[in-house]
Every structure is written in C-alpha cells, then in structure tokens.
Amino acid sequence: MSLVDSPRTETLPKLLMRNGALDPRGAGIREKTLGIWRSYTWADYCNQVRDFALGLASIGFQRGDKLSVIGDNRPQLYFAQLAAQALGGISVPVYQDAIAAELGYVLDHAETSVIVAEDQEQVDKALSLKDKLPGLRCIIFDDPRGLWSYGDPLLRSYKSVLQEGRRFGSSHPLYFDDELNRGRANDMAMIAYTSGTTGAPKGAMISHRNMIATAEAFIEVNDVRAGDNWLSYLPMAWVGDSAFSLGMALVGRLTANCPESPETVQRDLRELGPDAMLAPPRIWESMLTVMQVKAADASPLKRWLFEQFRALAERCELKKGDGKPLTRSERLGYALGEFLIYGPVRDQLGLRNARWCYTGGAPLGADAFRFFRSFGVNLKQIYGATEASALIACQSDAEADPNTVGRPVPHIEVKIDDRGEVMLKGPNVFAGYFKQEEVTRDTVTADGWLRTGDAGFFDNNSQLVIIDRAKDVGKLTDGTVFAPQFIENKLKFSPFIREAVAFGHDRPFVAAMIAIDIQTVGTRAERRGLPYTGYVDLSRKPEVAAWIGEEIAKANATLPDMQQVKRFLLLNKELEADDAEMTRTRKVRRKFVAEKYANVTEAFYCGAEQVQVTTEITFEDGRRSALVSDIVIHDLSPAQPVKRAA
Amino acid sequence: MELVDERETAPCNDRRRGIEGEPSELRLSVRGVSKNFGGVRAVENIDLDVRKTEILSIIGPNGAGKTSLLNMISGFYKPDSGQILLDGFDITGRKPSQVAALGVARTFQNIALFSALTVLDNLMLGRHARMKAGALSSVIYWGLAQREDVAHREACEEIIEFLKLQDLRKLPTAALAYGLRKRVELGRALALEPKVLLLDEPMGGMNQDEREDMARYILDVNQERGITVVLIEHDMGVVMDISDRVVVLDGGRRIAAGTPDEVQRDVNVIEAYLGKPMTGGRG
Numbered sequence: 001m002s003l004v005d006s007p008r009t010e011t012l013p014k015l016l017m018r019n020g021a022l023d024p025r026g027a028g029i030r031e032k033t034l035g036i037w038r039s040y041t042w043a044d045y046c047n048q049v050r051d052f053a054l055g056l057a058s059i060g061f062q063r064g065d066k067l068s069v070i071g072d073n074r075p076q077l078y079f080a081q082l083a084a085q086a087l088g089g090i091s092v093p094v095y096q097d098a099i100a101a102e103l104g105y106v107l108d109h110a111e112t113s114v115i116v117a118e119d120q121e122q123v124d125k126a127l128s129l130k131d132k133l134p135g136l137r138c139i140i141f142d143d144p145r146g147l148w149s150y151g152d153p154l155l156r157s158y159k160s161v162l163q164e165g166r167r168f169g170s171s172h173p174l175y176f177d178d179e180l181n182r183g184r185a186n187d188m189a190m191i192a193y194t195s196g197t198t199g200a201p202k203g204a205m206i207s208h209r210n211m212i213a214t215a216e217a218f219i220e221v222n223d224v225r226a227g228d229n230w231l232s233y234l235p236m237a238w239v240g241d242s243a244f245s246l247g248m249a250l251v252g253r254l255t256a257n258c259p260e261s262p263e264t265v266q267r268d269l270r271e272l273g274p275d276a277m278l279a280p281p282r283i284w285e286s287m288l289t290v291m292q293v294k295a296a297d298a299s300p301l302k303r304w305l306f307e308q309f310r311a312l313a314e315r316c317e318l319k320k321g322d323g324k325p326l327t328r329s330e331r332l333g334y335a336l337g338e339f340l341i342y343g344p345v346r347d348q349l350g351l352r353n354a355r356w357c358y359t360g361g362a363p364l365g366a367d368a369f370r371f372f373r374s375f376g377v378n379l380k381q382i383y384g385a386t387e388a389s390a391l392i393a394c395q396s397d398a399e400a401d402p403n404t405v406g407r408p409v410p411h412i413e414v415k416i417d418d419r420g421e422v423m424l425k426g427p428n429v430f431a432g433y434f435k436q437e438e439v440t441r442d443t444v445t446a447d448g449w450l451r452t453g454d455a456g457f458f459d460n461n462s463q464l465v466i467i468d469r470a471k472d473v474g475k476l477t478d479g480t481v482f483a484p485q486f487i488e489n490k491l492k493f494s495p496f497i498r499e500a501v502a503f504g505h506d507r508p509f510v511a512a513m514i515a516i517d518i519q520t521v522g523t524r525a526e527r528r529g530l531p532y533t534g535y536v537d538l539s540r541k542p543e544v545a546a547w548i549g550e551e552i553a554k555a556n557a558t559l560p561d562m563q564q565v566k567r568f569l570l571l572n573k574e575l576e577a578d579d580a581e582m583t584r585t586r587k588v589r590r591k592f593v594a595e596k597y598a599n600v601t602e603a604f605y606c607g608a609e610q611v612q613v614t615t616e617i618t619f620e621d622g623r624r625s626a627l628v629s630d631i632v633i634h635d636l637s638p639a640q641p642v643k644r645a646a
Numbered sequence: 647m648e649l650v651d652e653r654e655t656a657p658c659n660d661r662r663r664g665i666e667g668e669p670s671e672l673r674l675s676v677r678g679v680s681k682n683f684g685g686v687r688a689v690e691n692i693d694l695d696v697r698k699t700e701i702l703s704i705i706g707p708n709g710a711g712k713t714s715l716l717n718m719i720s721g722f723y724k725p726d727s728g729q730i731l732l733d734g735f736d737i738t739g740r741k742p743s744q745v746a747a748l749g750v751a752r753t754f755q756n757i758a759l760f761s762a763l764t765v766l767d768n769l770m771l772g773r774h775a776r777m778k779a780g781a782l783s784s785v786i787y788w789g790l791a792q793r794e795d796v797a798h799r800e801a802c803e804e805i806i807e808f809l810k811l812q813d814l815r816k817l818p819t820a821a822l823a824y825g826l827r828k829r830v831e832l833g834r835a836l837a838l839e840p841k842v843l844l845l846d847e848p849m850g851g852m853n854q855d856e857r858e859d860m861a862r863y864i865l866d867v868n869q870e871r872g873i874t875v876v877l878i879e880h881d882m883g884v885v886m887d888i889s890d891r892v893v894v895l896d897g898g899r900r901i902a903a904g905t906p907d908e909v910q911r912d913v914n915v916i917e918a919y920l921g922k923p924m925t926g927g928r929g
Contacts, residue, residue: 263813
C-alpha cells in the first residue's frame with residue numbers, strides 16, 4: 001500500500017509529523033554553521049515547521065497561497081516550504097542566482113505572496129521587484145547580516161515569524177493540526193519552474209501524490225536505509241532537490257545535510273561521507289579533473305603507482321563489462337589497489353561510505369564513468385524530467401552503463417512514439433503547467449501520456465537510451481540525421497572544452513562553436529610557458545586553437561564521417577545564463593544562441609576565414625556592455641573514422 | 647577642539663546628530679601630535695577627533711604623514727610631542743602590545759600575516775591578547791584552557807562567517823590571492839575585538855569586485871559590530887562613499903576636514919591633489 005492511500009501520511013508535512021513521532025531523537029536535517037555540523041532532530045524539525053506555519057498563519061497566509069524560497073540550501077528554507085504546505089499552501093522555490101528580471105517573471109506569474117530569502121543579496125532582489133508584485137505581502141529573511149539600515153515594512157526576520165507563530169499557537173492550539181489534516185494527496189505541493197531552453201519559464205505543478213509516489217518508486221529499486229545521510233547541495237529551485245531533500249528524505253526517513261556554503265561543498269562532502277550521492281556530470285567531471293591534477297603533481301613514485309593501479313582497474317572494469325572472469329593476479333592486484341589507491345581516493349572524494357551514486361541531467365563521458373566505477377564508486381545513470389517529478393528511469397547496480405539511462409522505475413509505463421519521442425504515464429506525471437492550459441495540452445495527451453520532448457529508444461536489454469531533444473534532431477543537406485547534443489557531448493568529454501554548440505541542420509556539414517575551459521586550458525598554458533591575460537586572450541592563441549583542434553579530432557574519430565565537425569571557432573567568452581545563452585541548469589538555449597550568433601553560422605558555411613562577433617555582456621545587476629572582436633575560424637582535416645562503440 | 651562644522655551634514659549622517667562635541671562620544675583624540683625623522687617633519691602638530699560610531703578617512707598625497715600618524719596611534723612610533731587619548735585615557739608612547747590590549751587593532755599597507763599558518767590559526771593568533779590561559783594549562787588542555795579555546799574558536803568562526811572565508815579556513819595564507827589575504831588581515835584585526843580599527847590602505851592592489859566587497863565589509867564592521875574605523879585609502883570613490891568624515895593631510899599638516907562633500911569642494915584639497923593653477927604642482 002502506498003503512503004498516499006493513508007490520510008495520515010498522504011502529504012509531505014504529514015510524513016514529517018510521522019517521522020517526528022517514529023523517531024523524535026533521530027537527526028532529521030543538519031547544517032554546517034560556524035565550522036560545525038549541527039543537527040535538528042525530527043522533533044526539532046516538526047517544531048520548527050509548526051512554529052513557522054503558525055507564524056505564516058498569523059500574517060494571513062491562506063490555503064492555496066504561494067510561498068517562494070530563494071537562497072542556498074538551508075534548513076530554514078526547507079522548514080518554510082513544509083510550513084507553507086502544512087497550511088495547504090504551495091511552495092515555489094526559485095533559483096538563487098537568477099537575475100532580478102527573471103525572478104520577477106516567476107514570482108509574478110506564480111502569484112507569490114510570501115518570499116523567504118536567505119540573506120541580504122536575495123532581499124535586495126526581492127525589494128527591487130516589490131512594486132511589480134502587487135500580491136507580495138511579506139519578505140522574510142533568515143540571515144540579518146547587512147540589513148541593519150533597511151526599514152521596509154514588508155521585511156520580517158525569520159526569528160520574529162517563529163516567535164509570532166508560538167504566540168499565535170498558544171491562542172489557537174488546534175489551528176495547526178486542523179490545517180494539516182485538511183491536506184490531501186492531490187493538493188499541489190510545489191510549482192517547479194523549468195529553466196526553459198525555449199522561451200519563458202513554465203511552472204510545473206507537482207502534487208504531494210507525485211512527490212511521494214516518486215520517492216516510493218525510487219526507494220523500491222534502490223538500497224535506501226532509514227538514517228542514511230545525503231548531501232543537499234543542488235539548487236533548491238530544481239525539482240530534483242525537492243524530490244531528494246524533501247520527498248525521499250521524508251518518505252525514507254533520511255537525513256538531509258546542508259553544506260556550509262556553495263564554495264565548501266567539496267570539503268563538506270568529504271567530512272560528511274554521505275551514504276549516497278546524486279550529482280550532475282559537471283561535478284563528476286570536476287572531481288575527476290581535480291584528482292588527475294593531484295596525481296600529476298604527486299612524487300614520481302606515487303604517480304607511477306597511481307598510473308599502474310589505474311590501468312589495472314580500467315582493465316578489470318572492461319573485463320567485467322564484457323562478462324569475462326578476472327585472472328587470479330588481477331584479483332590480487334585489485335585487492336592491493338583497493339588498499340593502496342582506490343579506497344584512499346574514494347575517501348578523498350568523500351565517497352567512501354556511498355553505497356550508490358547517480359549522475360543525471362546530461363550525459364557523462366564513458367571514460368569518466370568507467371574511471372569512477374573502476375575505482376569502486378558505484379556510479380549509475382538516472383533520467384528524469386521536471387514534469388515527471390524528477391524521475392523516470394534509473395540503472396540497477398548490475399546494469400550500470402554510460403550509454404543508457406536504465407529501466408523505467410516501477411509503476412510507470414514508458415513508450416516511444418512513432419517519431420521517436422519518449423512518453424510516459426504513471427503517478428509521477430505532473431498536474432499541468434500553472435496558468436498555461438494550452439501548453440499543458442501539448443505536453444500531456446488526452447489519455448494521460450506525458451511527452452518528455454526527448455528522442456530515445458529501448459536497446460536489446462530493454463534499457464532506455466536518450467539521444468537528444470526531439471525537436472533539435474535535424475538533417476544535413478544530404479539527409480544524414482543530425483543530433484546536435486550527441487555531437488556536443490562527444491566534444492564536451494574533453495577536459496579543455498567547457499561548452500560546445502554544433503550547427504548542421506539543413507547545412508552541408510557540421511560546424512561547432514567552442515567555449516574553452518579557462519581552468520584546464522589555462523593550466524596547460526602555464527605549464528607550457530604560454531603567457532596570457534585572461535579568457536579573451538587565451539581564446540585567441542593559435543596554440544590553444546591547435547590543442548582544441550586535436551581534442552575535436554579525437555571526438556571526430558568516434559563519429560561517423562558525416563557527423564564529424566569540419567570547422568570550428570573559439571568563443572571569446574563562456575556561454576552564460578546571465579546572457580540568456582544557457583538555462584540556470586546549464587543547458588544551451590539552442591534557438592537563442594543560433595539567432596544571436598547568426599553571422600557566425602553564415603561565416604561557417606560561406607568559407608570565411610574569420611568573423612566579427614559583437615558580444616553583449618549582461619552583468620548580474622542587469623547592466624550591459626558590448627564587446628566587438630574578430631574571431632578566427634579553423635578548419636579540420638577529416639579524421640579516419642574508427643570502428644568503436646560511441 | 648571640535649574640528650568640523652556639521653551644520654550641513656549629509657542626510658546619511660542624520661543618525662549621528664546630537665552627539666558631536668560631547669567628550670564621552672569621542673573614541674580617539676589626537677592632540678597636537680608631531681613627529682620628526684632626522685630633519686624630516688613627518689607629522690606636524692596634528693589634531694584629530696574620532697567619534698565612537700564613525701568611519702573617518704585620512705587622505706592625502708604620498709608622504710603626507712598618514713601612515714606615520716597611524717603608527718603613532720598604534721604605538722609603533724613614539725610622538726615627539728602631543729598627546730593621544732583613547733576613551734579619554736592617555737595612551738601616548740605606549741607599546742604596540744599595550745595599545746592593542748586596550749582595543750586598537752590595525753592592518754598594514756603591506757600584508758603582515760604568518761604565511762605558513764592557516765587562515766584559522768592567523769585569526770586565533772589575533773585573539774592572543776584576549777587569551778588568559780598560561781602555557782602549562784594550555785598544554786594540559788583541561789578546564790579553563792579548554793573552555794577558553796572553545797570560546798576563542800567560536801569567535802573566530804563568527805569572523806570567518808562574517809568575512810565569508812569558510813572555504814579557506816584550513817588553507818595556509820601563503821596560498822591565497824592578494825585580495826583574500828587582505829581580507830584575512832582584516833579578520834585578524836577583528837579577532838582582537840577592538841574598539842578602534844585602523845586600516846592602512848585595505849583596498850590597495852585590489853580589483854573592482856574585491857574593493858566593493860571590502861567596502862561592504864568595512865561598513866558592516868562599523869555598523870554591526872559597532873567598531874570605530876579610521877581608514878587610510880587612495881581610492882577616492884570608496885573614501886567618499888563610505889566615510890562619515892574625511893581629514894586631509896599634506897606635508898605632515900592637516901589642510902582640511904569635513905564631510906566628503908565639503909572636502910571635495912575645499913580649495914586647499916584641490917590644490918594639494920591637482921596643484922595650483924598656472925604654477926605647476928605637486929601632482
């Protein structure tokens with residue numbers, strides 16, 4: 001029986017109260033402040049949510065009202081969301097790094113009446129928008145730092161709301177329980193605004209049923225144990241964090257741990273040693289890079305040892321993948337390596353206790369994937385979408401593979417329509433976009449199938465494989481299928497390439513714009529004694545172009561002839577969410593970029609040697625400035641296609 | 647002895663009204679202080695009053711005597727004549743350690759940190775003047791010494807949070823970028839829990855972002871921690887933005903004082919910075 005079938009556990013706040021009754025002294029949520037991990041027990045967690053909810057009630061927060069949290073992961077922001085939900089309200093978490101204009105759109109569209117802001121930076125943004133938000137009743141801040149001179153009547157401190165709540169509770173002793181009990185599984189829990197690779201963000205309405213059913217399905221197929229520690233460090237506005245830190249944590253009675261600051265995540269991860277870990281590919285890649293840099297800086301003996309055991313681990317992993325048995329010496333060597341290298345490396349990364357790890361949101365390179373697995377990190381792929389409450393498919397321990405995303409989780413049905421689009425049906429399918437019925441009708445069919453917008457297929461082992469966004473798949477002039485993301489991902493597997501945008505639809509060949517990775521390219525330039533001043537300068541160096549050319553040639557070798565990149569250029573700035581070139585979850589907004597760099601695409605195909613690019617830069621506070629420069633276009637000689645699994 | 651006529655205070659100074667001239671509101675008084683180095687007059691008969699709640703900036707061309715004045719306040723130099731009062735208490739000619747123990751902390755133009763120690767250890771050292779446990783009891787680490795250590799660590803952690811140094815606390819300061827070391831130095835000065843903070847070019851050599859951050863921290867130090875700030879800085883934009891009052895020195899003398907607005911209009915100041923019209927100047 002599912003939790004949503006019982007009136008005592010059918011909403012997230014009800015589950016919190018259940019946990020408070022089951023295990024009042026167990027750690028419910030933890031945060032690191034002033035250098036120390038501090039726990040709220042489940043009983044504390046319940047009290048904080050209760051008091052805050054009553055505080056909200058005292059300022060007139062009603063059923064159906066929206067509360068937005070904005071800031072880095074902090075227990076207070078999770079408390080606030082659950083408090084709003086306990087009163088029948090809806091939480092609308094927003095991206096903490098969004099610029100004011102984006103934020104204004106979401107807060108206005110969602111009709112937010114209460115904002116809970118982490119600190120001064122977020123309060124400033126909220127205050128700058130207050131005239132455009134007629135429904136805004138109150139801005140509650142957690143960290144009072146820097147707010148000494150603010151006299152705005154909308155502002156209240158988090159502590160004062162808690163106090164107000166305790167006072168309200170003593171005069172209305174039954175209020176909280178009454179409101180809590182009125183909550184139903186089909187009530188909306190949150191509106192998650194999707195980053196939107198096209199157009200304005202859309203608000204996906206997720207019900208308590210969605211959240212709880214998704215968590216149950218996930219726990220059914222994964223080794224999740226009550227009391228497990230998870231690190232809550234992904235953006236709160238991303239539906240995955242709510243699914244993880246609220247949904248699964250409350251259903252499975254897990255402890256969410258909030259890092260000290262975004263800069264300390266890596267250190268906090270190591271201190272905590274979580275029991276499981278979810279991270280997007282860029283975090284795995286940066287872990288890998290850091291490790292490689294450290295290995296390269298080690299003494300010759302250590303470097304030699306590391307290289308020997310790394311090669312051994314890779315050999316063993318490839319054999320396991322092919323189902324071949326290991327020889328006795330390989331097994332012995334691996335055991336020694338576990339003691340000398342693999343275990344210590346996992347410990348350094350903070351993954352020593354992790355029973356499983358997931359990567360999702362974008363593809364991770366096969367080399368990186370294999371590296372982690374060979375070092376004993378149980379890394380697997382997961383696939384989801386905001387509209388599916390973050391979860392559609394995940395891999396079991398035995399089926400980990402960088403090329404697939406695993407089997408659909410229990411209780412949902414997945415099919416591929418005749419155009420190759422992945423569609424699904426189940427209790428995790430959302431209730432529709434807020435105030436956008438028309439878009440909802442385009443996304444969910446009349447008989448309840450959700451269109452994910454992803455093109456994919458099932459392989460021979462009934463594992464789902466995702467190729468690209470369905471609408472991005474195009475054709476070259478000779479009719480070859482052109483899947484830009486597929487090519488870009490191959491390019492991005494190079495540590496020197498941070499972002500890539502491939503062109504080719506209705507064109508004779510594939511060309512790509514590359515944004516170099518200033519860290520890795522810069523380090524290499526320093527090692528080779530190549531002086532540079534900054535990003536722009538580095539991107540203009542012919543040496544750098546040659547290195548990137550080699551990297552592209554490597555990627556080309558894994559691509560069929562017609563899909564290979566023939567021409568490329570190096571952008572003089574990174575693609576930025578602030579310039580609307582990427583979404584906040586760092587996905588390229590293809591259409592926007594194509595329009596913005598229209599002259600670049602023209603230059604690619606008319607054979608020009610260089611192209612003038614005017615770059616508009618938007619600063620975080622909304623100011624703009626323009627940068628005009630000539631960028632050289634480079635040609636690549638065709639690589640010999642290598643017959644190898646892509 | 648009041649230096650500045652405040653009939654035309656800027657609106658941002660409103661919260662300070664009604665306190666001028668009351669001796670109990672003066673944190674620091676410098677009375678007729680002079681200092682010679684051989685034949686060079688570094689500082690000549692300077693008067694300066696600093697109120698408890700304010701940020702006071704000292705500006706002037708190179709060699710105007712700014713740092714010398716700061717050095718006399720913090721006890722590094724002994725004035726040849728004159729008097730320096732902290733809360734009405736004479737500190738003229740006291741040792742730097744005594745002045746520090748009385749609540750005057752400073753940062754240096756050239757960073758003065760222990761580069762092999764971590765950020766946290768540098769801050770803990772900043773609290774040395776506040777530590778009571780002796781060497782023996784610290785080694786035994788029980789009772790007073792332990793309690794004291796925990797309290798000091800907490801105070802340092804608050805500074806780490808205040809200055810957003812969380813990710814750096816276990817790194818040796820030698821590994822940090824210049825702007826960050828400047829920030830750590832401010833933290834080391836704050837660890838003393840001073841009444842007065844003397845900042846000697848806290849933004850020198852910083853980029854625009856770092857300067858804005860530092861300006862923010864200085865304002866917060868003043869407002870939230872209630873610390874009197876005396877600032878030497880060459881970045882006029884910052885000085886004019888964050889100071890309550892500005893004192894201008896040139897050739898060891900005070901040539902002007904007042905609110906940022908008044909000082910910017912002052913003929914002597916314009917002359918000192920831009921030179922006299924038609925006669926060439928000192929640049």
